[in-house]
Amino acid sequence: MSKMKDIQFEQVNYDQWKEQAISALKGKPFKSLFTRSIEGITLQPLYTQETLVDKLGEKLEKQITTIRKLKASTSFSPAQQIFGHTEDQFFSNITNSIERGNAVLTIDSQVSFEWSEQSLSKLATLLSNHEFKLLVRDSSDVLLSVFETIEESKRENVKGYIISDEPIILKSYPKIRTICANTIPYHYEGANAVQELALTLAIARKYVEENNFESFANKFFVNFAIDTNFFSEIAKLRAVKVLWKALSTAYGVSENITLPIVAETSLRSYSKLDVYVNLLRAGNEAFSALIGGADVFTVHPHDVLTKPTDQSIRIARNVILVLKEESLVQNVIDPSGGSYFIETLTSEYVEQAWKLFLEIEEAGGLDAYSQSGKLTALMEEVNEGRQNALATRKQSLIGTNIYANPSDELQTVTNPIFAYVNRLATPFEELRSTYETIRPKIAILTFGQLKNFKARADFVSGFFSTAGIVCEQSGEIKTIDAAKEWLMNNNYDYVVVATTDDDTKEIVPELLAIKPKDLLLDVAGRFKDEEGEWQAKGLNGFIYAGQNVIEKLNEVANRLKGVQS
Incomplete structure (x- = not known):
């Protein structure tokens, strides 16, 4: 045993590994080990310290430092969405959710009951004492009137996030973030990770005031959907902090301004077929968000496309609680920091996203770029490639396009809140x-x-x-x-x-x-x-x-x- 402690293994360099790999391929070209991602980035079969240093050089330390300093919080807060068919059931579910570990109340204004004065008054009391995430359509949404009901003496300490298609103006609520770079609609139109990052900057650029960046930053946050590509999503969440630092520097801000990252499991990969596989997808996505540095996270129940049950909601909430408790990832500032692959991928995402952002700006900004049709064309191209990969089964959607259970009964009920989602499984469900x-x-x-x-x-x-x-x-x-x-x-x-x-x-x-x-x-x-x-x-x-x-x-x-x- 003592001799084993002194054993030194011979260090192998990239060229030696390549030689062995070529031999193992038995005539197949070495290039067959390289993979082109949906973002157009070539993924190598092996990443080493030498290749990482050669690519980033002095930028590597800056990248790692930026990512670690721009973490908005030390927590990974569960933000489970509240469901309920009636007002009484809805508020009962809120209470139950809080008691069982939910930290951020997630409420979509689209509910099956009317927001009455009584219900808004109840909600005001809850929002005064608990962090929240509200999803509203625009500034005229009736749910926003809840903030008129909250006692003025409590407004200074009310904390939460409002996701809307446009910035929401709230007076006397300094801790509520109301300007959101919501990339989720683009995500469901097919946008890849690089495009989502570029759009985050473009949205920020659209709403920032030239001489008041810090005031804007105090109201700003990002909202991402996290898909099943584990390492890609980790790199995406890390890259957005580097890009945010670059944007703030461009506005003359030298100090580090943290950027809250709100995220949720992507429904793009959810299926109505073999729905328990959605639970596996959710666990994978939540863990990548935890490692990547998200601050607030929502796990959608595995049957959310149809009709979530008390059991599925409980399981979804516990996904985050178990990950936090068992992985101990929160004890580390940047769990993936220093990974040769992740650091390289993060850098490539930063480079490609900044390039696309500048292209959007040169076209006149996000609105002009979108109206020109270029944005739609980009997302459609990516979405078509993704759909084709599934249709030809080069990519797997377990339980849907491969290992499908023919006796599985297709649910015809659709949750109206998520009916708009452009899902990858839809063509296969239509086949069924x-x-x-x-x-x-x-x-x-x-x-x-x-x-x-x-x-x-x-x-x-x-x-x-x-x-x-x-x-x-x-x-x-x-x-x-x-x-x-x-x-x-x-x-x-x-x-x-x-x-x-x-x-x-x-x-x-x-x-x-x-x-x-x-x-x-x-x-x-x-x-x-x-x-x-x-x-x-x-x-x-x-x-x-x-x-x-x-x-x-x-x-x-x-x-x-x-x-x-």
């Missing part, structure tokens, strides 16, 4: 609804021995599981005559042939010659040389890896509707 309507009988003709067809049969089964379909299988069919007999004697709407390439080329022409007219027949795999000939003889098409699942399954559904009619 379509196939639920037509209820086709689908089977896989598995030819040969199990070892010959299992991989393709499993792939086809998973392919159709995304539409909620359980494919029947023929079992081992050993001869072409038996395959013909099975095809003729079973009343299916749609059949996929799954076997080896050689067997497929042999069996498909025979099956096409005898298949019933109304039967749709597809083949598992790519057969470009035979494609034209087979389709001319009645083959519907092919199912293969990398195919657009949405387009293919919609095409099949439309053909099945035509056959059934």
Whole structure:
């Protein structure tokens, strides 16, 4: 044991690691280890101290120092949203929420009851004693009249955040932040991390007063949605502090002005299918926000897209409480500080976001840039890439586009508060609804021995599981005559042939010659040389890896509707 303490391992540099990596790739190019992110940044397979220092140099210490000094608070406060169908239920839920660990009351003005004088008076008492986050539409929102009800002697100590499409003016409330860089609407339109950061600066630039930056900063905060890309979201929250420092310096402010970061789990990746996976997404997002340095955080319940229950709300609240208690991350000022990867990614986000911010400013500011259509075009391009990656299953949305549970019942109820969210799962949910309507009988003709067809049969089964379909299988069919007999004697709407390439080329022409007219027949795999000939003889098409699942399954559904009619 004493000898082990003195062992020194040989230090390996990047070039030595690269040499070993190339050898392990067995002929594949080294560049295949590099990944291009949705932000257009190339992610390397390995980050080292040398590469980090080479890239940032003296900037590294400044970056780390800035991030650590600009943390607005030492806490990570749970800000669970309050739900309730009636006034009594709503206020009962507030009390319960406070008793069970909620620190910031999150209230959306869109409630199913009317904000009466009585309810506003009750709310005024609560807001006088508890930190809050209010979501309102604009300055005319009836919920804002609650501040007229609060006793004047208490107004100086009332603390909270107001999220609105426009700055809210409140007199005599010095601790309420009312100017918000709310990037969440852009997030749901498809914006990536770099675009959200640039838009944060553009919004700040829009509302800041030239000679009164500090007064503006005391009212300003940011509101982010945190998505499932763990390291990217950590870097985003760190980068916004560096960008904020650069903006304040541009206005002649030399001292550090902290920037409160309010955030929540992104509903962009939430699905109505296999809803408990949303809980896993929420935990991942909350932990990245905790590490990244968010100050106030909301975990949306896993069933919030439909109708959250007391249990789901409790679980969501406890996600933050457990993370804080078990991870001990709050004992560290900057948990990811010094990470070669995170520091590099933070720097790249800062660089790219500042570049886009300057482009927005050169176009005349946020409003002019938006009206020109450039902003919409940028977000649509990113969103299209993200949707395509899911449709081709290059990216996973567990329980929705991969490992889908076909027996999972799709909920048709929609929570009106979040009906506007542009979610990635929506096309797959629509597929479920379509196939639920037509209820086709689908089977896989598995030819040969199990070892010959299992991989393709499993792939086809998973392919159709995304539409909620359980494919029947023929079992081992050993001869072409038996395959013909099975095809003729079973009343299916749609059949996929799954076997080896050689067997497929042999069996498909025979099956096409005898298949019933109304039967749709597809083949598992790519057969470009035979494609034209087979389709001319009645083959519907092919199912293969990398195919657009949405387009293919919609095409099949439309053909099945035509056959059934």
